[in-house]
Amino acid sequence: xxxxxxxxxxxxxxxxxxxxxxxxNHKYFQIIKWAFNSNEDTNYTYNLxxxxxxxxxKLFEIIFKNINYEEIKYYLDxxxxxxxxxxDIKTRILNSKYKNFTDLEVNFSRRLGWYICVRILKPxxxxxxxxxxxxxxxxxxxxxxxxxxxxxxxxxxxxDINPDAGYLFSGNYKKFGKILYGDSIKSLKKIExxxxxxxxxxxxxxxxxxxEYQTIRNKLSKNAIILGDxxxxxxxxxxxxIENKRNYIIFKEEPLNHWYPGAGIGISxxxxx
Ligand SMILES: C[S@@+](CC[C@H](N)C(=O)[O-])C[C@H]1O[C@@H](n2cnc3c(N)ncnc32)[C@H](O)[C@@H]1O
Numbered sequence: 662x663x664x665x666x667x668x669x670x671x672x673x674x675x676x677x678x679x680x681x682x683x684x685x686n687h688k689y690f691q692i693i694k695w696a697f698n699s700n701e702d703t704n705y706t707y708n709l710x711x712x713x714x715x716x717x718x719k720l721f722e723i724i725f726k727n728i729n730y731e732e733i734k735y736y737l738d739x740x741x742x743x744x745x746x747x748x749d750i751k752t753r754i755l756n757s758k759y760k761n762f763t764d765l766e767v768n769f770s771r772r773l774g775w776y777i778c779v780r781i782l783k784p785x786x787x788x789x790x791x792x793x794x795x796x797x798x799x800x801x802x803x804x805x806x807x808x809x810x811x812x813x814x815x816x817x818x819x820x821d822i823n824p825d826a827g828y829l830f831s832g833n834y835k836k837f838g839k840i841l842y843g844d845s846i847k848s849l850k851k852i853e854x855x856x857x858x859x860x861x862x863x864x865x866x867x868x869x870x871x872x873e874y875q876t877i878r879n880k881l882s883k884n885a886i887i888l889g890d891x892x893x894x895x896x897x898x899x900x901x902x903i904e905n906k907r908n909y910i911i912f913k914e915e916p917l918n919h920w921y922p923g924a925g926i927g928i929s930x931x932x933x934x
Contacts, residue, residue: 691919721781724928824842845869908930
């Protein structure tokens with residue numbers, strides 16, 4: 662039968678289309694399931710596959726040569742088993758006017774990598790551009806709280822142009838940071854402290870992203886790390902890293918049971934790391 666199909670080009674190509682489509686068809690089922698089960702219409706959240714989480718850990722092991730795998734894994738387990746942050750997020754969602762646009766199942770996706778990075782680096786100053794609900798803000802400030810318990814204090818600045826952004830970021834978390842409202846570039850210019858960890862996640866146009874990197878270039882501390890949330894789409898963090906003689910590596914998400922193909926974390930770090 663296969664031999665017969667192979668002989669007639671049109672039938673062969675129809676068969677080939679069927680084989681190729683098998684790589685994508687399950688996504689349509691996931692889209693339909695998601696349409697009924699989720700409230701999200703942007704900034705999607707999902708869990709990562711176990712394999713993908715292990716890839717993330719191994720990647721940090723390459724970047725932070727003086728930290729062993731067990732310690733990196735400890736930080737992943739720490740945030741994944743943190744019932745308080747999950748409870749805080751759920752309570753804030755239920756009390757907000759956005760509850761019909763948000764899911765109560767809390768998944769941090771690539772922000773797990775942000776958390777691990779804050780825990781390893783112990784930054785004094787972290788900046789995240791683009792806050793949205795404040796999921797990243799909570800993950801980052803939670804890591805700063807844990808760092809403080811370990812004797813290392815740090816402070817978070819989030820930036821967002823939307824005055825309603827950051828409704829999750831309240832209570833105790835606010836003791837560890839603040840949100841600067843307005844255009845990100847303008848806010849970044851006002852930050853006078855040295856930045857140890859910079860996370861780009863605001864206006865996702867390539868030019869704007871690049872302008873953010875240019876704005877903070879001279880504010881970066883010696884061992885500063887930049888995480889790009891747009892690096893699976895643009896080459897700007899890669900370009901910035903080449904121009905500034907920094908290392909660059911990208912982590913690509915593998916979402917678990919979700920139609921979204923996944924974003925990534927572009928990681929730019931000094932060569933001496
Ligand atoms: C993808 S969301 C950020 C998601 C967030 N980092 C998280 O962890 O969930 C992008 C955010 O960037 C904000 N934004 C867009 N353009 C901006 C600009 N020029 N300056 C500051 N914020 C901006 C939007 O209001 C939006 O809340």
